[in-house]
Amino acid sequence: MAPLAFGLAYAGFLALALAMDRHHRDLLGGVPSRMGRLLFRGGGWMLLGLSIAPCCALWGPSFGAIAWCGLLTLAAFTLVSLTTYAPRAALLAAALLPALGLATWFRLS
Amino acid sequence: MKHGFRQCMAWLHTWAGLIPGWILFAVFLTGTAAYYRGEISAWTRPDLRMEDNGPEAAMLGLRELQRIAPDATGWLIGLPTSSDPLLRLYWRPPGERRFRDGILDPATGRVAEAGRTMGGEFFYRFHFELHMPPIWGRWLVGLCAMSMLVAIISGIITHRRIFADFFTFRPGKAGHRSWLDAHNLLAVLALPYHLMITYTGLLTLMLMYMPWGMQLAYKGDQQAFIAEALSIAPPPRPARQAAPLTDLAPLVAEALRRWPETGVRRIGISFPGDANATIVLGRGDRHELAIRRRELVFSGTTGELRLATGNDAPAVQTVGVAYGLHFARFELPFLHVLFFLSGLAGTAMVGTGLVMWVAKRAPKATERRHFGLRLVETLNLGTIFGLPIAMLGFFWANRLLPGMLDHRPDWEIRIFFALWLGAYLHAALRPGRRGWAEQAGIAALLGLLLPAVNAATTRHHLGVALPAGDWLMAGMDLGFLGFGLAFALAARRLWQGADRPVATRQGGHLRERGI
Amino acid sequence: MVSAAFRARMRGWRWPGLLSRIVAAVLGGYAIGALVSVACAVLLPLPRSEAVVIGMMLSFLAYAGVVLWVFAARTAWRAWAGLLAPGLLLAASWAGRPV
Numbered sequence: 001m002a003p004l005a006f007g008l009a010y011a012g013f014l015a016l017a018l019a020m021d022r023h024h025r026d027l028l029g030g031v032p033s034r035m036g037r038l039l040f041r042g043g044g045w046m047l048l049g050l051s052i053a054p055c056c057a058l059w060g061p062s063f064g065a066i067a068w069c070g071l072l073t074l075a076a077f078t079l080v081s082l083t084t085y086a087p088r089a090a091l092l093a094a095a096l097l098p099a100l101g102l103a104t105w106f107r108l109s
Numbered sequence: 110m111k112h113g114f115r116q117c118m119a120w121l122h123t124w125a126g127l128i129p130g131w132i133l134f135a136v137f138l139t140g141t142a143a144y145y146r147g148e149i150s151a152w153t154r155p156d157l158r159m160e161d162n163g164p165e166a167a168m169l170g171l172r173e174l175q176r177i178a179p180d181a182t183g184w185l186i187g188l189p190t191s192s193d194p195l196l197r198l199y200w201r202p203p204g205e206r207r208f209r210d211g212i213l214d215p216a217t218g219r220v221a222e223a224g225r226t227m228g229g230e231f232f233y234r235f236h237f238e239l240h241m242p243p244i245w246g247r248w249l250v251g252l253c254a255m256s257m258l259v260a261i262i263s264g265i266i267t268h269r270r271i272f273a274d275f276f277t278f279r280p281g282k283a284g285h286r287s288w289l290d291a292h293n294l295l296a297v298l299a300l301p302y303h304l305m306i307t308y309t310g311l312l313t314l315m316l317m318y319m320p321w322g323m324q325l326a327y328k329g330d331q332q333a334f335i336a337e338a339l340s341i342a343p344p345p346r347p348a349r350q351a352a353p354l355t356d357l358a359p360l361v362a363e364a365l366r367r368w369p370e371t372g373v374r375r376i377g378i379s380f381p382g383d384a385n386a387t388i389v390l391g392r393g394d395r396h397e398l399a400i401r402r403r404e405l406v407f408s409g410t411t412g413e414l415r416l417a418t419g420n421d422a423p424a425v426q427t428v429g430v431a432y433g434l435h436f437a438r439f440e441l442p443f444l445h446v447l448f449f450l451s452g453l454a455g456t457a458m459v460g461t462g463l464v465m466w467v468a469k470r471a472p473k474a475t476e477r478r479h480f481g482l483r484l485v486e487t488l489n490l491g492t493i494f495g496l497p498i499a500m501l502g503f504f505w506a507n508r509l510l511p512g513m514l515d516h517r518p519d520w521e522i523r524i525f526f527a528l529w530l531g532a533y534l535h536a537a538l539r540p541g542r543r544g545w546a547e548q549a550g551i552a553a554l555l556g557l558l559l560p561a562v563n564a565a566t567t568r569h570h571l572g573v574a575l576p577a578g579d580w581l582m583a584g585m586d587l588g589f590l591g592f593g594l595a596f597a598l599a600a601r602r603l604w605q606g607a608d609r610p611v612a613t614r615q616g617g618h619l620r621e622r623g624i
Numbered sequence: 625m626v627s628a629a630f631r632a633r634m635r636g637w638r639w640p641g642l643l644s645r646i647v648a649a650v651l652g653g654y655a656i657g658a659l660v661s662v663a664c665a666v667l668l669p670l671p672r673s674e675a676v677v678i679g680m681m682l683s684f685l686a687y688a689g690v691v692l693w694v695f696a697a698r699t700a701w702r703a704w705a706g707l708l709a710p711g712l713l714l715a716a717s718w719a720g721r722p723v
Contacts, residue, residue: 002443013276016275017275017276020273020276022277023276059441059444062398062430063398063439063441063444066398066434066444067443067444067447069301069302070302070444070447070448070450070451071447073298073299073301073302073447073450073451073454074447074450076275076276076298077294077298077454079276080276080277080278080294080298081278083276083278084278084279084280114696117695117696118692118695118696120695121691121692121695125691252650255653255684255687255688255691258684258688259688259691259692262688262692263692263695308684311684312680312681312684315680315681315683315684316680318684319657319658319661319679319680319683319684321658321659321661321662321665322661322662322664322665322666322675322676322679322680322683323665323676323680325662325665325666325718326665326666326672326675326676327672327676334673334676337672337673338673338676338677420673422671422673422674423674424670424673424674424675424677424678424681425673425674425677427677427681428677428681
C-alpha cells in the first residue's frame with residue numbers, strides 16, 4: 001500500500017504545481033483558466049489528504065502519520081526532479097504511479 | 110519596517126548557518142549513518158552475528174559473564190535484534206565505576222578477541238560527541254543544534270516565496286541561483302524532518318543542557334528525578350553475603366509471555382552472587398514509536414517478581430515519542446529508509462547552504478579571492494567530500510587491518526581522521542573545481558571498490574549474501590556501491606566543467622547525493 | 625537594492641553593538657531558557673517530574689525565541705531591554721514560589 005500512498009501524493013503535488021502559472025506553462029503550455037486553477041488546487045489537496053489513508057492502514061496512526069510526512073517529501077522531490085529533467089515523464093507518472101499502487105494493492109490483498 | 114525585519118532574519122540565517130555549518134554537516138552525516146548503527150556494527154563484525162534472542166541466548170551470555178567476571182558488581186546483557194544482531198556483554202569489575210564491554214562470539218560462546226572495532230558506535234558517538242571528551246563534545250554539538258534551530262526558523266521567515274517556489278529548480282541558472290534553488294528545495298520539502306530532528310536532538314541531552322528546573326525541584330538529586338520520571342526501581346545495596354543466582358531462563362520466559370511482540374532487550378544483574386542480587390529485564394524498543402523504559406525487577410536469589418516499572422504520564426510520554434523519533438530504533442525497514450533519505454536531505458541542505466555562501470561571494474576571474482573566502486572554500490571541500498572519504502576509509506580500515514592488531518579500534522579511528530585531515534590539506538592546495546572533482550573521484554573509488562574488498566577479505570560478500578537473501582550484508586554493500594556511483598557521476602560532471610570558473614558550479618552533485 | 629530602513633538598522637550593527645547582541649543572544653538566551661525551565665518546575669500545578677520535563681522542553685523554544693528577538697530588535701539596547709523584562713518576571717515568579 002506504500003506505492004499507492006506515494007502515487008496519490010505524487011499526483012496531488014503535480015495537480016498543485018499545475019495550478020501555478022509557471023509550472024503549468026512548462027508542463028502543459030499556457031496558463032490555467034480560473035476554473036482549471038480551482039480544480040487543480042482542490043484536486044491536489046484532496047489527493048494529498050487521501051494519501052494518508054493507505055499509510056495509516058498499513059502502519060497504524062502514529063507510524064502512519066510519520067510515514068506520510070516522509071512519503072510526501074519523497075513524492076515532492078520526485079516531482080521536482082522529473083519536471084526539471086523529464087517533463088513529459090512527470091505527467092505520465094501522475095497517471096501511472098497511482099495505478100501501479102492500486103495494482104500492487106489488489107495483488108497483495 | 111517589515112522589509113528590514115526580513116533582512117535582519119536573512120543576516121541571522123546566514124551566520125547562524127555558516128559558523129556552525131561544518132560541524133552541523135558532520136553531525137548530520139554521521140547521525141544519518143547512525144540510523145544503521147546496528148547494521149554497521151554487524152557489517153564490521155560479520156562473523157559474530159546471531160539471531161536468537163530468547164532464553165538460550167540469555168543463558169549463553171550469562172555463562173560467559175560468570176566465566177570472565179565472576180566477581181563483578183554488575184552484569185548487563187544486550188540481546189540481539191534483527192537490525193542489531195549482536196549479543197553484547199557488559200560487566201563492572203569491583204571498585205570500578207564504568208562498565209567494560211565485549212561481544213559474544215556465537216561460534217565459541219566466548220567474548221570475541223579478534224577483529225575488535227567500534228563499528229557503528231563510532232559514527233553514533235561522533236554524531237553527538239565529535240570524538241571529544243564527552244562533556245565538551247556534547248556542549249559544542251548542543252550549541253550548534255541550537256544555532257541550527259535558529260537558522261531553520263529565521264530561514265522560514267526569510268524565504269518569502271515559500272509556496273510560490275515550492276517546486277522550483279533551475280539547474281542551468283548561473284551563479285548562486287541554482288544553489289539557492291537546491292538549498293530551498295532540500296530545506297522546504299523536508300522541513301518537518303529538519304525541525305523535528307533538531308528539536309528532538311536537543312531534547313535527548315536536555316538534562317545536561319538545562320538541568321536548572323530539576324536542580325530546584327529535586328534539590329540537586331538527579332538520580333531521584335530520573336527514578337521518578339522513568340519510574341525506575343532504586344538500585345539495591347549488597348548484603349555482603351553469598352547466595353547463588355537463580356535460574357535466568359524462566360524469568361526470560363515470563364517476560365516473553367508478558368511482552369510477546371517486543372521481547373526482551375536488556376538483562377541487568379546487580380551484585381550477582383550476593384544475597385541481595387536483583388535481575389532487571391528491560392523490554393524491547395523496536396516495535397513502537399515512543400521509547401519508554403519498561404522493566405521487570407526480580408529477586409536475584411528466589412526469582413520472585415518484585416516490580417513492573419514504567420511511567421505513562423503525558424509529559425514523560427511526549428519525551429518518549431521525541432526520543433523515538435530521533436533515534437528511529439523501530440524495525441520498519443521502509444520507514445527507516447525514509448528517515449535515512451531525510452537525513453541525507455538534511456546533510457545536503459547544510460552542504461548546499463555552505464557552498465552557496467561561497468558562490469554568492471565569488472569574485473570575478475580577475476579579482477583576488479580574499480582570505481575568508483578561501484578559508485570557507487577549503488573547509489567546504491574538506492568537509493563535504495572529505496568526511497564521506499574518511500567514513501568510507503573507516504570501512505576499508507575495518508576490512509584491511511590485521512585482526513589481532515593491538516588497539517585495533519583506535520587504528521580505525523586514526524585512519525578516519527588521517528584521511529579527513531588529508532582532505533582538508535588537499536582542499537587547501539587544490540582550490541576550485543578541480544579539487545572538488547579529485548575528491549569526488551577518490552570517494553567514488555572508495556565506495557565502488559569496497560564490496561570488492563569485502564569479497565576479498567570475508568565470506569559475506571554480495572555473491573553469497575544476495576542468493577542467501579541476507580539483506581543486512583547485501584544492503585550495506587549495495588549502499589556503498591550506490592554512494593560510489595553518485596560520487597562517480599559528481600566527479601565526471603565536475604571534471605567536465607573544471608575549466609569554467611567555480612562560481613557557476615552546478616547543483617548536480619549534491620542533489621544526487623541528497624536524494 | 626538594500627532598503628533605507630535596513631541600512632539605518634545596519635548602522636547600529638558596528639562591532640560593539642554586534643558583540644553585545646551576540647552575548648545577549650547566546651548567554652541571555654540561555655539564561656531566559658533556564659529561567660523558563662525553573663519557572664515551569666516551580667509553578668506548574670503538576671507532579672514535579674512532569675513539571676520539570678515540560679520546563680526543559682519549553683526552555684529550548686524560549687532560547688530560540690530570544691535569539692530571534694535579539695537580532696530583530698532595532699538597537700542593541702532595545703535587545704537587552706527586551707531580555708530584562710521577561711527575565712525579571714520569570715525570576716520574580718521563582719522568588720515568590722510557594723515553599
